Amino acid sequence: xxxxxxxxxxxxxxxxxxxxxxxxxxxxxxxxxxxxxxxxxxxxxxxxxxxxxxxxxxxxxxxxxxxxxxxxxxxxxxxxxxxxxxxxxxxxxxxxxxxxxxxxxxxxxxxxxxxxxxxxxxxxxxxxxxxxxxxxxxxxxxxxxxxxxxxxxxxxxxxxxxxxxxxxxxxxxxxxxxxxxxxxxxxxxxxxxxxxxxxxxxxxxxxxxxxxxxxxxxxxxxxxxx
Amino acid sequence: xxxxxxxxxxxxxxxxxxxxxxxxxxxxxxxxxxxxxxxxxxxxxxxxxxxxxxxxxxxxxxxxxxxxxxxxxxxxxxxxxxxxxxxxxxxxxxxxxxxxxxxxxxxxxxxxxxxxxxxxxxxxxxxxxxxxxxxxxxxxxxxxxxxxxxxxxxxxxxxxxxxxxxxxxxxxxxxxxxxxxxxxxxxxxxxxxxxxxxxxxxxxxxxxxxxxxxxxxxxxxxxxxxxxxxxxxxxxxx
Amino acid sequence: xxxxxxxxxxxxxxxxxxxxxxxxxxxxxxxxxxxxxxxxxxxxxxxxxxxxxxxxxxxxxxxxxxxxxxxxxxxxxxxxxxxxxxxxxxxxxxxxxxxxxxxxxxxxxxxxxxxxxxxxxxxxxxxxxxxxxxxxxxxxxxxxxxxxxxxxxxxxxxxxxxxxxxxxxxxxxxxxxxxxxxxxxxxxxxxxxxxxxxxxxxxxxxxxxxxxxxxxxxxxxxxxxxxxxxxxxxxxxxxxxxxxxxxxxxxxxxxxxxxxxxxxxxxxxxxxxxxxxxxxxxxxxxxxxxxxxxxxxxxxxxxxxxxxxxxxxxxxxxxxxxxxxxxxxxxxxxxxxxxxxxxxxxxxxxxxxxxxxxxxxxxxxxxxxxxxxxxxxxxxxxxxxxxxxxxxxxxxxxxxxxxxxxxxxxxxxxxxxxxxxxxxxxxxxxxxxxxxxxxxxxxxxxxxxxxxxxxxxxxxxxxx
Numbered sequence: 001x002x003x004x005x006x007x008x009x010x011x012x013x014x015x016x017x018x019x020x021x022x023x024x025x026x027x028x029x030x031x032x033x034x035x036x037x038x039x040x041x042x043x044x045x046x047x048x049x050x051x052x053x054x055x056x057x058x059x060x061x062x063x064x065x066x067x068x069x070x071x072x073x074x075x076x077x078x079x080x081x082x083x084x085x086x087x088x089x090x091x092x093x094x095x096x097x098x099x100x101x102x103x104x105x106x107x108x109x110x111x112x113x114x115x116x117x118x119x120x121x122x123x124x125x126x127x128x129x130x131x132x133x134x135x136x137x138x139x140x141x142x143x144x145x146x147x148x149x150x151x152x153x154x155x156x157x158x159x160x161x162x163x164x165x166x167x168x169x170x171x172x173x174x175x176x177x178x179x180x181x182x183x184x185x186x187x188x189x190x191x192x193x194x195x196x197x198x199x200x201x202x203x204x205x206x207x208x209x210x211x212x213x214x215x216x217x218x219x220x221x222x223x224x225x226x
Numbered sequence: 227x228x229x230x231x232x233x234x235x236x237x238x239x240x241x242x243x244x245x246x247x248x249x250x251x252x253x254x255x256x257x258x259x260x261x262x263x264x265x266x267x268x269x270x271x272x273x274x275x276x277x278x279x280x281x282x283x284x285x286x287x288x289x290x291x292x293x294x295x296x297x298x299x300x301x302x303x304x305x306x307x308x309x310x311x312x313x314x315x316x317x318x319x320x321x322x323x324x325x326x327x328x329x330x331x332x333x334x335x336x337x338x339x340x341x342x343x344x345x346x347x348x349x350x351x352x353x354x355x356x357x358x359x360x361x362x363x364x365x366x367x368x369x370x371x372x373x374x375x376x377x378x379x380x381x382x383x384x385x386x387x388x389x390x391x392x393x394x395x396x397x398x399x400x401x402x403x404x405x406x407x408x409x410x411x412x413x414x415x416x417x418x419x420x421x422x423x424x425x426x427x428x429x430x431x432x433x434x435x436x437x438x439x440x441x442x443x444x445x446x447x448x449x450x451x452x453x454x455x456x457x458x459x460x461x462x463x464x
Numbered sequence: 465x466x467x468x469x470x471x472x473x474x475x476x477x478x479x480x481x482x483x484x485x486x487x488x489x490x491x492x493x494x495x496x497x498x499x500x501x502x503x504x505x506x507x508x509x510x511x512x513x514x515x516x517x518x519x520x521x522x523x524x525x526x527x528x529x530x531x532x533x534x535x536x537x538x539x540x541x542x543x544x545x546x547x548x549x550x551x552x553x554x555x556x557x558x559x560x561x562x563x564x565x566x567x568x569x570x571x572x573x574x575x576x577x578x579x580x581x582x583x584x585x586x587x588x589x590x591x592x593x594x595x596x597x598x599x600x601x602x603x604x605x606x607x608x609x610x611x612x613x614x615x616x617x618x619x620x621x622x623x624x625x626x627x628x629x630x631x632x633x634x635x636x637x638x639x640x641x642x643x644x645x646x647x648x649x650x651x652x653x654x655x656x657x658x659x660x661x662x663x664x665x666x667x668x669x670x671x672x673x674x675x676x677x678x679x680x681x682x683x684x685x686x687x688x689x690x691x692x693x694x695x696x697x698x699x700x701x702x703x704x705x706x707x708x709x710x711x712x713x714x715x716x717x718x719x720x721x722x723x724x725x726x727x728x729x730x731x732x733x734x735x736x737x738x739x740x741x742x743x744x745x746x747x748x749x750x751x752x753x754x755x756x757x758x759x760x761x762x763x764x765x766x767x768x769x770x771x772x773x774x775x776x777x778x779x780x781x782x783x784x785x786x787x788x789x790x791x792x793x794x795x796x797x798x799x800x801x802x803x804x805x806x807x808x809x810x811x812x813x814x815x816x817x818x819x820x821x822x823x824x825x826x827x828x829x830x831x832x833x834x835x836x837x838x839x840x841x842x843x844x845x846x847x848x849x850x851x852x853x854x855x856x857x858x859x860x861x862x863x864x865x866x867x868x869x870x871x872x873x874x875x876x877x878x879x880x881x882x883x884x885x886x887x888x889x890x891x892x893x894x895x896x897x898x899x900x901x902x903x904x905x906x907x908x909x910x911x912x913x914x915x916x917x918x919x920x921x922x923x924x925x926x927x928x
Contacts, residue, residue: 003548004536007703007757008529014765015528022518022771022838034708035519036715042513043718044506044728060728096745115745121693125659141718141729153746154692158685158732176714183710191675193542193738193747194691197717199729202685206601206619207627207643209492215600215647216654217685217732233920235872239882240913242920249924261924266872272865274827276849277857280865287873367829367842396786400826405905407473407824412909413480413790414826417490443910 039177046140046174053139053174060142064200065213067222070169077166077226078107081131084222085110088162094124095131096152100166100226105131115152121159130160130218134167135195136182137223140175143199144223145183149192157198163218167225228258229339230295232288234305234435235267241435247462248301248336251349262291268300268308269316274401278316285316289325297343298333301458303365303434304401306335311368335365337433337457341374347381353463354384358427360418360441361394362434375433375457382460392421399440415444423452433457468797469820475795476824485621486790492620493783499726500780506728507718517719518838521774524673524706525764531673531706532755538676542738544751552582552758559665559698560587562752566696568593568662572654574680574687575599576667577615577777578700578756581799581812584665595665596657598686600650607634613793615800616724616779621792654686664690664748668701669776670716674709676737678753681720683731691736697748699736702756704764704773710735716776723836724778763811769844772807774837781831781841787824796821803831807844815852822848879921886915 001009047056054070061068071077077100084090085108094113095101105112113123124130132151134144144165148154157163173179183195202217213219229252233245252259269285272278288309292298300306310333313326340346357379365371379387398404398414405411418441422430430452432438438454445452479485504510524531536546549555563571571588573579573595585595585606597606601618605611607630612618619627624641631638637649666687668678678699680687691697707716713733721727740747764770782788782802793801798809798818806821822845831841853861871881895901897908906912918926 003550003554006550007548007755007761008532010757010761011528011532011703011764014761015526017765017767018526019522019767019770022522023515034712035516035523036709036712038516039513039711039715042507042509042516043715045508117745119745121659121746125655143729148741148744148747153744154688155746158688158692176717177711180711180714191677191735191737193741193744193751194734194736195677196688196732196734197729198732200731203683203731204600204647205683205725206599206604206617207622207624207646209495209617209620210643212644212647214651215684215686216598216651216689235878238920239885240915242916242918242923245920246923261921263875263921264873266875266878267868271868274846274849275823275861275865276846276851276853277861277865278850278853280862280869283869284872363826363828363830367833394830396826396828396830398786398826400828403824403826405903407476408905408908409473409477409480410787410790410824411826413486414786415910417786417790439913440910442913443906446911447909 040175043175044140050172053172056139057137057142057172060139061223064142066142066200067220069222069224071224071226074103074226077104077224080224081164082107084164088128090128092127093129093131094127094156094160096156098133098150100133100168101131104166115156121155124155124159127160129162129164130156131164131166132157134165134171135186136179137167137172137225138176138179138197139172141199143197145179145195145197147192147196148194154194157196158217161214161218162220162222165221165223167223169225172225228260228296230292230298231259231261232265232268232292232298232300232305233261234300234302236439237301237435238266240439241456244435244456244458245301247456247458248299250462251458252299254349255344255346264291268305270305270308271401273308273312273316281316285313286322289313289322289329292329293325295332297339298329299336299339300333301336302436303335303362303369303371304436306333307364307368309333335369335371335433337374337378338369338371341377347377349378349381349461351381351461351463352383353460355428356386356388356426357429357431357460358388358390358422358425359393360397360422360430360432360437362432362437363396365433366394371433378457378461379431385460388425388427390421390425392418395421397437397440399436401436404440411440412444415440419444419448419450423450427452430454431457431460466817466820468817471797472795472820472824475797476791479791479795485792488621488623489789489792492617493789496726496783500722503722503726503728507722513715513719514836514838517715517836518771518774520707520712520715521837522771524708525704525770525773527708528703528706528764531708532703534673535671535676535706536755539738539753542676542741544738544753547752547754549754550757555582555700555754555756555758556584556587558754559584559700560591562696562698563588563593563663566663566750568696570657570661571595571663571665572598572657572661572690572694573665574667574682574690575602575618576665576700577799578667578702579665580612582756582758584700596654598654598690599682600647600684603650603654604630611794614779614782615777615802658689658693661694663696663698664694665698665700666690668699668705669720670707670713671701671705672710672713672735673706677710677735679713679733679735681717681730681733685732688732688734691734691748692746695748696750696752697739698752698754700754700756702758702760704760719836720776720778723780723834759812763808766811768847769807769811771839772804772844774839775804776837778836780834780836784830784834786826786828786830803841803845804839807841807848810848810852815848816856819848819852822852882915882919886917889915
């Protein structure tokens with residue numbers, strides 16, 4: 001008998017007596033639908049139209065100290081990135097291969113670390129900025145959803161002190177339930193090994209509950225959306 | 227109607243004026259008040275300490291006494307919660323189970339009874355003072371009593387109600403807790419008293435005399451000027 | 465009284481006298497409450513959300529064997545090694561074993577209360593490993609050789625000056641007491657560790673049965689680094705962390721953030737389903753998940769208190785508990801403090817030794833009111849008291865309650881009792897506060913109410 005069998009055996013034994021459904025004395029099990037399927041009705045309202053989502057994402061980003069810039073062309077995106085390079089004083093950058101990074105990053109004219117295959121973590125650590133794509137922007141919470149498959153691995157979006165996200169406006173979704181549906185349609189059974197929901201730069205309140213940015217992850221998060 | 231007024235043990239022995247006020251108010255409203263001789267204790271002390279077998283003899287006696295009452299009004303949030311919420315659990319699976327449910331349905335805490343059953347909010351009372359209200363935890367969280375006392379106080383002429391920041395925070399009495407963990411109990415009372423005093427109120431009013439006993443006990447020891455009064459005593463002032 | 469109970473009372477006495485500590489806790493939690501209330505109002509319907517969360521967890525436990533099997537099997541398909549530990553000892557042995565086989569020299573850890581529960585750091589240190597905590601609060605208390613003060617805010621009890629001194633003596637690096645500068649000191653120190661680390665150990669907030677993934681919630685990014693850089697990643701979690709579907713997170717992540725910290729969403733919520741997959745450029749070569757029982761199945765077997773396993777470890781109950789606020793987390797002297805800790809510790813560590821935590825409560829109910837998954841916390845404290853009294857009643861208490869019954873059930877005896885009390889009142893004034901005072905526990909800090917000459921029943925009788 002493996003430990004797995006032992007534990008599952010004890011669980012089955014324990015569950016022989018039923019516990020009443022919360023808030024009732026009712027023990028009947030199958031609920032008609034997953035209880036959380038109504039989440040959209042209870043979570044903060046996300047709005048019905050694209051322009052509502054943009055405004056909501058913008059507002060949330062401002063609260064989170066995320067730099068959110070909507071651009072109207074790839075050229076504008078390049079300009080925005082170059083502008084950042086100059087204001088932030090970037091000397092080196094890291095990115096991965098993808099439609100947007102391939103089109104936009106070369107304009108920086110910086111030494112780039114590419115994380116598509118094996119890379120030297122110390123080289124990545126020396127970069128001033130990590131530039132990635134994403135899977136979605138979630139208006140409801142001002143969140144960037146990305147995966148290890150589509151954002152250059154696990155470390156690129158968290159190791160350098162500045163994270164820049166290159167997004168497309170069709171990636172803006174209203175709320176979390178939509179984002180999870182999207183994961184299913186995009187990846188099916190073949191999910192990446194890491195999917196992260198990034199809401200703001202790295203932060204901590206562990207010292208006297210005072211908010212400090214850049215605790216371990218990036219101190220700055222910029223989202224450029226074309 | 228005929229109201230069976232349940233004046234709990236400590237109100238009977240230590241705070242009779244709260245009970246007297248309740249009688250006066252109910253009679254002024256035209257109801258007949260009865261106080262059965264055998265009604266003394268709801269059984270909460272033993273129950274809260276986990277001695278449910280020892281609580282049942284007192285509780286079942288109380289149940290039997292209340293069996294035919296038209297309406298039961300209890301002058302304390304914690305005893306009210308005991309009869310209304312906990313008697314069904316205490317007697318679950320015993321011969322008193324059904325009766326416990328029936329009596330619970332006919333039982334109210336005093337302010338709840340006035341506002342929600344009798345639908346009375348103005349008792350023609352007058353009490354010129356600055357008052358802050360302490361929400362007794364059992365009344366608040368077991369019985370859902372929050373607005374009824376405030377509605378009643380709003381109807382008292384010349385009374386100014388100010389809310390304290392810690393109105394809903396436990397005063398630290400908790401029955402035997404007050405003597406089993408006196409240092410924590412006192413610390414909690416300190417927080418409550420400080421919050422009340424900060425409002426500049428003359429009186430701390432509550433619907434639970436045990437809370438008032440705890441708060442007054444600390445205020446007196448500290449030499450504070452703020453006074454404590456049961457809600458019924460305020461409402462009985464004319 | 466168990467020795468734990470004696471220590472609890474002693475530490476509570478000391479903590480309640482520490483005004484500075486109480487002030488620090490009170491300020492921190494007051495700000496939390498403001499933020500939390502704001503976030504709750506942003507929800508369209510917070511109360512229904514709670515009910516849905518409670519039902520989701522109830523459903524998850526009802527089908528726990530199937531969900532655990534699905535979780536483990538789906539993880540395994542992606543190359544994860546899944547281990548099952550019935551006891552804390554087994555879990556430690558498994559993790560020590562992994563670390564040894566992988567030839568690890570350095571270990572970093574992100575925040576996990578489950579690892580505290582099984583005393584994992586001690587087990588690893590005993591065989592010569594250094595385990596570095598990476599969460600800032602945990603890093604700080606580790607340097608102080610202290611347990612975390614709160615399950616979500618480990619260093620809540622410390623002021624910046626104390627942290628500056630700590631960093632000065634332990635790290636030789638503390639330019640000022642400015643929180644930002646102190647945080648950067650920790651960031652620099654930990655970066656060095658991260659770049660050379662072999663093994664990363666994490667906990668998990670949720671275990672998704674549908675897709676075989678663990679979900680880790682954090683603000684700092686330390687868990688993300690712990691999961692990205694080392695060659696070996698180990699995640700330890702209790703079997704009750706199961707959520708049926710990935711989409712359940714759409715509800716649970718905002719609720720956890722709201723209740724836990726008054727945030728709309730925590731900074732990083734990350735799902736991990738395996739080691740580095742084919743085509744991925746980084747991530748651990750090996751991913752181990754250790755599923756822990758450690759008497760959770762015993763709590764599961766109690767249908768009345770089973771819902772305590774719904775806990776998502778948000779810490780909201782600690783934050784609103786007036787006992788916690790006045791004595792602090794260390795007084796509890798066990799991994800899980802506050803109301804949830806008082807409920808589950810008797811089940812995990814022994815009823816008779818730990819029943820005092822359930823006794824140290826006024827049952828005010830603030831905890832149950834805030835719990836995002838509607839655990840009936842304050843009633844479970846009462847149930848623990850009942851179970852403890854039933855198994856091992858105190859003769860003294862039973863005698864007292866039987867005496868009380870005789871007193872109140874007889875109107876004449878009750879009347880006599882009141883009169884006696886009134887008569888002896890002046891005598892009590894003589895012994896008040898002294899060791900002879902029978903109610904010294906009260907009179908030490910509070911005045912007694914005067915016993916009036918006429919009781920209510922006297923007045924009622926005279927009226928007729």
